[in-house]
Amino acid sequence: MITIDNLYKRFDKLEVLKGVSLSIDKGKTAVIIGPSGSGKTTLLRCLNLLEMPDKGTITLGDKTLQITENSRLKQGEIVSFRKQTGMVFQSYNLFPHLTAIENVMEGQVTVLKRSKDEARKKALSLLEKVGLQDRADMYPFQLSGGQQQRVGIARAMAMDPEVLLFDEPTSALDPELVGEVLKVMKDLANEGMTMVVVTHEMKFASEAADQVIFMDDGVVVEKGTPDEVFNATKNPRTMQFLNKVAER
Amino acid sequence: MFGDERTERIIGILSDSFFPILKAGLQFTIPLTLITFSLGLILAFFTAVARISGFKPLVLLTRFYVWIFRGTPLLVQLFIIFYGLPSVGITLDPFMAAVIVFTLNKGAYSSEIIRAAIQSINKGQWEAAFSIGMTKSQAMKRIVLPQAIRVSLPPLGNSFISLVKDTSLAATITVTELFQKGQQIAAVTYEPLWLYIEVAFIYLIFSTVLSYLQDKLEIRYGRGVAK
Ligand SMILES: Nc1ncnc2c1ncn2[C@@H]1O[C@H](COP(=O)(O)OP(=O)(O)OP(=O)(O)O)[C@@H](O)[C@H]1O
Numbered sequence: 151m152i153t154i155d156n157l158y159k160r161f162d163k164l165e166v167l168k169g170v171s172l173s174i175d176k177g178k179t180a181v182i183i184g185p186s187g188s189g190k191t192t193l194l195r196c197l198n199l200l201e202m203p204d205k206g207t208i209t210l211g212d213k214t215l216q217i218t219e220n221s222r223l224k225q226g227e228i229v230s231f232r233k234q235t236g237m238v239f240q241s242y243n244l245f246p247h248l249t250a251i252e253n254v255m256e257g258q259v260t261v262l263k264r265s266k267d268e269a270r271k272k273a274l275s276l277l278e279k280v281g282l283q284d285r286a287d288m289y290p291f292q293l294s295g296g297q298q299q300r301v302g303i304a305r306a307m308a309m310d311p312e313v314l315l316f317d318e319p320t321s322a323l324d325p326e327l328v329g330e331v332l333k334v335m336k337d338l339a340n341e342g343m344t345m346v347v348v349t350h351e352m353k354f355a356s357e358a359a360d361q362v363i364f365m366d367d368g369v370v371v372e373k374g375t376p377d378e379v380f381n382a383t384k385n386p387r388t389m390q391f392l393n394k395v396a397e398r
Numbered sequence: 399m400f401g402d403e404r405t406e407r408i409i410g411i412l413s414d415s416f417f418p419i420l421k422a423g424l425q426f427t428i429p430l431t432l433i434t435f436s437l438g439l440i441l442a443f444f445t446a447v448a449r450i451s452g453f454k455p456l457v458l459l460t461r462f463y464v465w466i467f468r469g470t471p472l473l474v475q476l477f478i479i480f481y482g483l484p485s486v487g488i489t490l491d492p493f494m495a496a497v498i499v500f501t502l503n504k505g506a507y508s509s510e511i512i513r514a515a516i517q518s519i520n521k522g523q524w525e526a527a528f529s530i531g532m533t534k535s536q537a538m539k540r541i542v543l544p545q546a547i548r549v550s551l552p553p554l555g556n557s558f559i560s561l562v563k564d565t566s567l568a569a570t571i572t573v574t575e576l577f578q579k580g581q582q583i584a585a586v587t588y589e590p591l592w593l594y595i596e597v598a599f600i601y602l603i604f605s606t607v608l609s610y611l612q613d614k615l616e617i618r619y620g621r622g623v624a625k
């Protein structure tokens with residue numbers, strides 16, 4: 151489903167991704183963990199081309215992008231590749247001038263050219279799925295962080311993406327609101343959605359992930375099942391990181 | 399303060415002149431304001447977009463344009479276009495000249511307002527729009543502009559109201575707008591104090607109505623903002 155091969159990305163002099171390779175099967179959930187600054191966000195943003203990688207190969211669904219230092223993608227190519235992904239942001243980034251349901255309808259109408267009725271129907275069923283059907287007509291500022299994030303998930307789902315990308319979806323939330331968002335994510339994982347999740351929620355990782363990927367300093371240090379990474383790792387960098395997280 | 403006769407004469411002059419002055423306002427001041435504001439907004443929008451496009455020639459061109467029109471007095475711009483251009487064979491009708499100058503001038507100022515408003519919208523809004531598959535122009539039209547309009551309405555509204563008043567400068571190039579009409583009547587009745595107060599009063603009516611419209615618009619575009 152997703153294959154990344156030898157991906158590089160630098161910002162000016164700072165090399166952030168130094169040859170990242172990984173693959174994720176259809177219907178599986180991969181959780182990416184790693185210390186701050188290790189390149190997790192950058193990797194996720196390279197996957198949907200919000201950030202253009204310098205070189206490497208990304209395969210997503212039936213599309214393969216071979217990027218070299220002098221490839222220059224057209225907007226159309228970027229958009230059609232990106233349409234296979236949906237993204238959920240740490241700071242939600244809901245559209246503040248639109249109600250919850252309008253947020254979920256917007257891309258369907260503008261991008262997928264669905265009729266308003268069709269889009270509304272789909273939006274309502276997605277809002278119901280994330281437990282917010284009764285908040286459909288509220289504006290983002292009237293919703294709690296957890297509710298906003300669930301609208302964010304519905305907005306991404308509305309585009310029928312092949313894969314959902316989550317960048318620390320719960321780290322801006324008050325602790326008591328984290329659970330409701332993770333629950334929605336677990337449901338999606340169980341339904342066979344392909345997901346890539348950057349998170350510090352180790353409990354979620356061990357319960358919902360099919361694969362845990364540990365990144366440090368721009369490379370994938372270790373990957374495996376949650377059990378392999380959390381309980382049986384022999385890698386000193388992984389152990390050090392897990393110990394640090396456990397102390398918090 | 400005055401004898402009864404004087405008072406009566408002033409009241410007579412003011413009531414006789416009220417409708418002619420108001421008419422000049424409705425015939426020239428208001429159309430000039432509305433036309434130049436609309437054209438100015440269109441010009442401002444394209445200037446702002448060109449300015450943030452990052453395309454070097456366009457950026458330089460728009461910066462030059464804004465630099466010229468913000469850096470020189472409106473009155474001087476009017477004189478150059480109306481009194482100056484005929485010497486190179488371009489003669490413009492006064493109203494036309496006023497429309498051109500006010501449009502270019504407003505366009506320059508408003509483009510800076512619009513540019514600042516667009517740039518004030520959080521980068522995350524663009525990214526969220528891109529993440530659901532929008533192109534740059536879709537993201538601009540559907541997500542960024544509606545929010546930028548809300549941000550720019552108060553300053554644009556203020557500049558709209560100052561335009562109503564600035565149009566009085568068109569009197570200097572022989573447009574018989576509101577102020578010019580008042581001047582003409584003051585010159586023959588020898589009651590400048592009362593006539594100019596009357597002129598001021600009519601401007602006040604115009605700007606009050608326009609502020610009211612501005613409030614309505616701000617409410618309409620205030621969707622989704624905590625009160
Ligand atoms: N647009 C950018 N321009 C310059 N440097 C950047 C940019 N984006 C990220 N970086 C740098 O790249 C490095 C990796 O950043 P990234 O956000 O991918 O890390 P992360 O693993 O997501 O960290 P965190 O856990 O703190 O979110 C950091 O040093 C960061 O400062």
Ligand SMILES: [Mg+2]
Pocket residue numbers: 190191192317318
């Ligand atoms: Mg990050």
